[in-house]
Amino acid sequence: EVQLVETGGGLIQPGGSLRLSCAASGFIVSSNYISWVRQAPGKGLEWVSVIYRGGSTYYADSVKGRFSISRDISKNTLYLQMNSLRVEDTAVYYCATTRPEDPGGFDYWGQGTLITVCS
Amino acid sequence: EIVLTQSPDFQSVTPKEKVTITCRASQSIGTSLHWYQQRPDQSPKLLIKYASQSISGVPSRFSGSGSGTDFTLTINSLEAEDAAAYYCHQSSSFPWTFGQGTKVEIK
Numbered sequence: 001e002v003q004l005v006e007t008g009g010g011l012i013q014p015g016g017s018l019r020l021s022c023a024a025s026g027f028i029v030s031s032n033y034i035s036w037v038r039q040a041p042g043k044g045l046e047w048v049s050v051i052y053r054g055g056s057t058y059y060a061d062s063v064k065g066r067f068s069i070s071r072d073i074s075k076n077t078l079y080l081q082m083n084s085l086r087v088e089d090t091a092v093y094y095c096a097t098t099r100p101e102d103p104g105g106f107d108y109w110g111q112g113t114l115i116t117v118c119s
Numbered sequence: 120e121i122v123l124t125q126s127p128d129f130q131s132v133t134p135k136e137k138v139t140i141t142c143r144a145s146q147s148i149g150t151s152l153h154w155y156q157q158r159p160d161q162s163p164k165l166l167i168k169y170a171s172q173s174i175s176g177v178p179s180r181f182s183g184s185g186s187g188t189d190f191t192l193t194i195n196s197l198e199a200e201d202a203a204a205y206y207c208h209q210s211s212s213f214p215w216t217f218g219q220g221t222k223v224e225i226k
Contacts, residue, residue, distance in 0.1 A: 035215075043154075045206050045219040046164065058213045061120065076126075094162060096164030104168035105208065111162060 001109045003027035004095050009113030016117075022078040022095030022110055027067050029078055031070045031100040036069065036080050038091035043109075048093070049080065063089075085117045121145050123207050127219035130157035132224045138194040147187045151211035154192045157201045157220075166205075167192065180187045181215055199225050 008020040020036070036048040049059045049069040057069050068081040078095050092114050097107035123143040132138055142152065150170035155163040167183035170190055179194040194201055202225045207214050207218040 010122040037217075042205075044159040045157075045208070047208070047215040047217060050215070058215075060214045096163075105165045105210070106155070106163070106173065107165050107174070109164075 002097075004097065004110035006093060006095055006110045006113040007112045009115050011118070012085055013115055014085060014087055015117050017081070017083045018085065018115060020080040020082065020093055020113060020115075021081040022080075024078065024095075024097075027046050027097070027100060028073070029097075030073050032098050032103050033108065034071070034078050035097060036078075036108070036111055037094045037096050037109075038082065038089075039094070040088075040091045045092075045094045046091070051078070082115070085115075087117050089115060090117045091115060120214055121148060121209055121212060121216055123209055123216055123218035125205075125207060125221050127221060128219070128221040129222045129224070131224045131226050132197050134199060135196050136147075138197050138201075138223060140192045140194075140205055140223075141198045142192070142218050143187075144188045144190075144209060146209075148209045148211035150186050152183075152185065152190045152211055153210065154199075155206045155207065155208065156203045163206065197223075197225070201225070204214075 005023045033052045035050040051069045055076045066084045070079045092112040094112045096109045099107045124143045152170045157163040166191040171183045204220045
């Protein structure tokens with residue numbers, strides 16, 4: 001069974017840094033693309049970043065240059081390093097991925113971890 | 120950036136009614152369009168991928184259609200458990216984007 005478990009959320013001051021983790025089980029994180037998607041309180045979904053099987057990475061304009069996605073295959077874990085955090089980065093952050101055998105969209109989602117940026 | 124515009128933003132519907140949600144892309148995205156359901160306090164769930172491909176385990180009352188810039192999610196015979204927010208998502212080009220969401224309420 002595929003599971004994604006995000007950790008690392010919390011309260012942080014503007015300008016601070018935080019690293020989120022997404023521990024995967026039931027599949028290998030490098031088997032296909034895996035993404036971060038966020039949702040501000042009471043708002044819609046916003047795609048943040050993706051890392052592909054081959055290691056290519058892409059980012060939303062709103063986080064480019066501040067956030068960095070990576071993975072550790074030995075730990076089967078995805079990361080999101082977030083620097084220069086802003087109040088508008090406050091959101092629940094989900095990791096999400098697709099079925100390796102039939103990719104398309106996000107078949108699997110974690111439960112999310114909340115980041116609150118405020119002074 | 121490709122902007123996805125959903126309509127309506129909100130819909131109040133009686134059980135067994137048919138629901139139609141549209142998603143319009145600011146430029147052609149082929150069929151690289153996916154639909155999700157998010158119930159309150161839950162993570163999103165994939166309903167339809169590539170505009171019209173069904174997902175195993177999703178009830179057959181959910182269907183999708185469209186290509187290019189205009190897409191539709193249809194819920195035939197709405198059930199109480201379908202009260203949720205619905206989002207479209209394009210994976211045609213970066214940055215990937217989501218529609219603003221459509222909230223479906225049960226009367």
